[in-house]
Amino acid sequence: MSIPGKQARHLDGIRVLDLFAGPGGLDVAAHFLGYRSLGIEWDLNACETRYAAGLPTVHADVSVMRKTRFDEIPTSVDVLAGGPPCQSFSVAGSGAGRRALEKVTKYIHRLVEVGDESGVDEELKTLDPRTALVLEPLRWLLKAIETQGRDPYRVIVLEQVPAVMPLWEVYAEVLRGGEGRLQGVKYEAQCWELRTEEFGVPQTRKRAVLVARRPEHGVIEPPEATHLPFALHRGRSAEQADTLMAESAIDGARRRWVSMAEALDAASEPADSPVDVSRLRADGKTDFFVVSNYGSGGDPKNRGRRRSSEPAFTVTGKISRNKVYRSVADYEAGRSDRFSIPESGVLQSFPRNYPWSGKDQAQQVGNAVPPRLGMHVLSRALRGDTPSEEELAAAATWPTVSRATTEELRAIGCGDTSGCPPDSHKVTRLPRR
Template sequence: MVTDEKLSLEDVAVLLSKSKETIRRWDNVGKLPAFREPMSNYRYYKRSQLDIFDEVKAMNIHTTHQEPQPSDEYTVLELFAGAGGLAIGMEQAGLKCVALNEIDKYAAATLRENRPKWNVLEGDIRNISFSEFAHQVDVVTGGFPCQAFSYAGKRFGFQDARGTLFYEFARTVQETKPKICIGENVKGLQSHDGGRTLKTMIAILDEIGYRVIDPKVLKAIYYNVPQKRERLILVGVRKDLDIDFNYPIPNKKVLNLSDALKKGKLFNCDVPESPGTKYPASKKKVLDLVPPGGYWRDLPLDIQKEYMQKSFFLGGGKTGMARRISWDEPSLTLTCSPAQKQTERCHPDETRPFTVREYARIQTFPDEWKFAGPVSAQYKQIGNAVPINLGKAIGQSIVEFLNEVSKQNEELISA
């Protein structure tokens, strides 16, 4: 029997390509009535409700698209590699990682432990030249940290970006001349400094010879990741290549926490046991009262006020606070620390944060991928990572692009 998926208002808006305001209006007029959680009044929908819409009816959500195979050996240089989330995804898509740069000693140790043959260049990217890889790599990828630019009196081209880690990303692209470069960042980069930061990054890539495809926010839940994580993808194609990059097609099939932690669609066994942090006794006492799928508004009013303090009187839902995830919904976005007050992600059945291996499962890391360092460092590595299955989907789109480049080159040679 197929479970009738529970979808958020935002999920429905994405599936129907409508605004959230339109979906709310449809609820109010009865065109698409929402269900509501008894205590929190949280609005949600069931997947079966959407079958009345032609755009959804036409989707065969169980159809898996054929994975593209590389027609040649394609190589990747990865910057800001972290614990390897994006690199594993690229590897699973059929791309060969020739070198990875990472400054964090624990993350670098994680990469070496799991892939002894990978060329891990540990250290500050600002002190590393990548000129040896000039014209030797097809792809440069990197989740560069977003930093503020100072615009005062500056034209703000490539040289003016010095001192930012985006400059190091662009500098590496300029040194190596890959066919395509892929930058990833938080969704907030779109609106950072009124959008000027992203526009500046696009202008800099254009200046060094790369045509930027319209940046797009990819929702991990539509790429076989049981987590509501969003990443902004910035793609630059070398200007001598008249081929467009196409973003991966969303599956429309949403996986839930049970898919991450239990034997099923994603993994062939239940999640292995592993270390994990604990809540202080005072927090545990509060979270014991929160039902699966609930949050602070499900607490008795006096406890709400005591727990939230000044935040109780501020606007906004703050749905991540005192939050217990249910089995039949995707996890909220994982953070670097699983027990912070603003970002609780409580286990559905037990009053505790997710363990290290549960964290890794939610990010779709393979069970055999080990993390170096103390437990706090392991959480940080996993929380910062690109989900593997999202990385794989991006990698497959890169393979399709590079296959087209290869095909075009062959046609030119034979002409």
């Protein structure tokens, strides 16, 4: 990082360090809860979105940052967060994901109990490079404990796909113990599998979440779901769904899940919104259905469908390949549409006007943590409560960021390109005609 004057202004009061920060899902959540964050991100395209959004960022490899640039992290940071890449832990295929989980479990214990950094690094070379990254949050914690002038993180928040839950449980066990290199530093730690639609995200998606907190901050309670699970309504008539909603109002005042139409209609209301679903309107109302890019039931030709009155499928980097139809007639005629990037972001619960930038924007959207879920998790972890309705309502719109601020943040994150990942700033020049 460079330009000390600008750095001091933009990095002042940073509380949250977001490893594998992506385009800013957790950072957006922290912002609307009143916490400042710093993200470390490897992908330059995601960094460009972050700079445009005014989010302090370091364009770097997380492991390199830990080893050689740890002193650049503000000492005000007391919350460690992140979602390491998960592809190498897939439960599909030949069982490689399960075997990777078993190996990483052993590495966790070796790092804490023996401090076998070099030995673990050497063995990790034989695995998918992404596998090593799930160890980084632990290594960042150990680095903070062993670095003079640093305090252990007060709170740790990690999230990933459900397949990674066994590793979060190992993390929790180790953090509760405080043994070996943890030097007696113990945490209260809990793991949960959360469904995004139960927190008002207009999308069905499951996430494995770990929250660890120093014991003096009290027992950790799970985030309180505010909406009903979508599966509750699958295969039921509208009348049955209304009955279930009435019963839920008596039990705990949970609202119905948020549909695609509800989310996109609300995002379309402001005159200057980049979201405009008028093209999907039939007879004056939003009424469409989505055909997934993915097959289901083992049949690649069996594409799942969701009505506009339902939550979206899990938003992935291929969301732009999903086909949107206004009617059955359009489907039969092959007349389809696609979700725009702002619309895809809204289905992830990003603000309607979030400044998506750089290339591979659909992939950025799909890789992100849904900010609304992030708000519930961070609020529970940091404050022990649920986000207020005012905070959640404010999260519909992102504040305007000046070009000067974007350029200053880019200079901080990429000012010295030698500190960025190799070849990430390489410019491909077109041949002369």
